[in-house]
Amino acid sequence: MQCASFYAKCAMKQTVVTAGLVVIGDEILSGRTRDINIQTTAQFCTDLGIELAEVRIVSDDIDAIVDAVNAVRARYTYVFTTGGIGPTHDDITADAIAKAFGVGLPIHPEARAMLEARWAETGNEATPARLRMARIPDGAELIVNAVSAAPGFKIGNVHVMAGVPKIMAAMLEAVAPTLQGGRKVESRTVSAGVGEGAVGDPLGEIQSRYPDVKIGSYPQMGNTQIMTYLVMRSHDIDLLERATGEVQSLVDRLHAEKNIVLPKEASV
């Protein structure tokens, strides 16, 4: 029994890989900036078969960052953070990560060399503000990227990245080969020209027969045509196709009953 349980756990470990994202930035919480890094990270994780399980957005406050990072790094396979690694006084993510891990935050020689090479090209001096970007927690590895000379870094399971979307995306690409993906989740979408209320009961019945397929229902508003997108997701393609077939049959039946013909562009 112990062996069976052990192997079951190993199998779980191989197939369920999770992540948490901590977005750091007053500009998101004040409403000044609409975040885009959340969706970028979510799609990145989905593509790699990693389940993004939780996102937290916190302010530029050391203790808030430490609390959030410590909570999620204990809970998920990987943690990503975005924001707060630039050269100004409000860039305190490196300080917070060093505090969360209880390590020092010295100037990293390789990071400094990379930055100085860029500054030599652009005619900039190594000011104290710019050198803040070379401070890397003890024991961390650099995340070098194509867009910015200022590196991110990885310590434990935590990947610390920039907030500027283009740099953030480049850093995700840089860390992708180092991540172990899980089993890929596939999804199928059925477009229904009815509201959620019309589809709720029979859809729930299908869900109860397919516990390994997650069925989501997403109503759309603002169009002339009432629309609900029904999204099926699963690791198991056979089950996914079977559940999707049943949902499509249900929607076809509802459309026939109500004489609904969807415009072509409404289907996804």
Next chain:
Amino acid sequence: MQCASFYAKCAMKQTVVTAGLVVIGDEILSGRTRDINIQTTAQFCTDLGIELAEVRIVSDDIDAIVDAVNAVRARYTYVFTTGGIGPTHDDITADAIAKAFGVGLPIHPEARAMLEARWAETGNEATPARLRMARIPDGAELIVNAVSAAPGFKIGNVHVMAGVPKIMAAMLEAVAPTLQGGRKVESRTVSAGVGEGAVGDPLGEIQSRYPDVKIGSYPQMGNTQIMTYLVMRSHDIDLLERATGEVQSLVDRLHAEKNIVLPKEASV
């Protein structure tokens, strides 16, 4: 001393009003949907002088919702949730809130009457799925709104709202008169035609002399002109104007040194 402390706490309470937002939805975490409710809520809070201190995005999972709501409702003046109050099986927010507060989740007569009136208009039947939307935790007040017949609800300091952006916005408008705002935070923005590295040290020096003004630095990428927006925020308008004046002088000096003339549209 006790009195002084008491009054200090009262003064704090009057001026610092905080909020946490819990976004519920697998579609955000999978990357399928880009959230917009976060920015809507952030701007709503800023307009009312409420500090949105934290956002959590969690999946359509009862325990994840319960944990997040219980964590934030203990910490902030107000909590808002979005998503998961529709008629389908994956709409489990009401169940989670009832569990978080340890109360029952009966059909609410007033909510049912509102829904039935709408169904009578649209020729829909009161199916079990549709009636899910009339389940309201014991002791909660309805959040009635102009867009949807399905109400949100308020229990304790937690405001439970729809995920569909138009309905969510209407529900925020409905609860606005019931919220106590804090002292309004004003902001000023100075546009600098230099990178963050050029402005970091002197900006940090200004920040150190204005602890009650929060100065943020936001680099822009993707334009031909290098740009950094410097955003000053404070409750205190006098201090805000003085700090902004110093930052503007700093930027004017840097522009003069480097012969930078900003295009008009770069200023905000």
